[in-house]
Amino acid sequence: MFGNKSTAFVTVNTHNCIACNKCVEVCGNSVLAIKGPSFHRHVHLIRKDACKGCLKCVQCCENGVFGIKTIYTCL
Numbered sequence: 001m002f003g004n005k006s007t008a009f010v011t012v013n014t015h016n017c018i019a020c021n022k023c024v025e026v027c028g029n030s031v032l033a034i035k036g037p038s039f040h041r042h043v044h045l046i047r048k049d050a051c052k053g054c055l056k057c058v059q060c061c062e063n064g065v066f067g068i069k070t071i072y073t074c075l
């Protein structure tokens with residue numbers, strides 16, 4: 001799968017992913033994994049419900065794959 005996905009806290013646009021594995025290593029909640037055939041490997045959300053919003057993936061990715069999800073609440 002190629003494109004935009006998200007957890008409750010971060011958005012993931014895999015278009016610029018180079019499958020460096022850094023985000024997989026920093027995520028302490030096993031949310032992320034690199035999968036796919038050799039010509040098309042990129043990050044996948046394998047346990048999106050386990051995301052705790054620590055934003056380590058956002059901070060470590062140099063390719064802008066992750067974004068911070070804006071959460072709107074009704075007052």
Ligand code: SF4
Nearest residue numbers: 017018020021023061
């Ligand atoms: S750190 Fe960024 S470029 Fe590297 S595997 Fe994760 S999403 Fe892809």
Ligand code: SF4
Nearest residue numbers: 027051052054055057
């Ligand atoms: S925000 Fe934290 S828990 Fe969620 S995917 Fe990124 S590193 Fe993992």
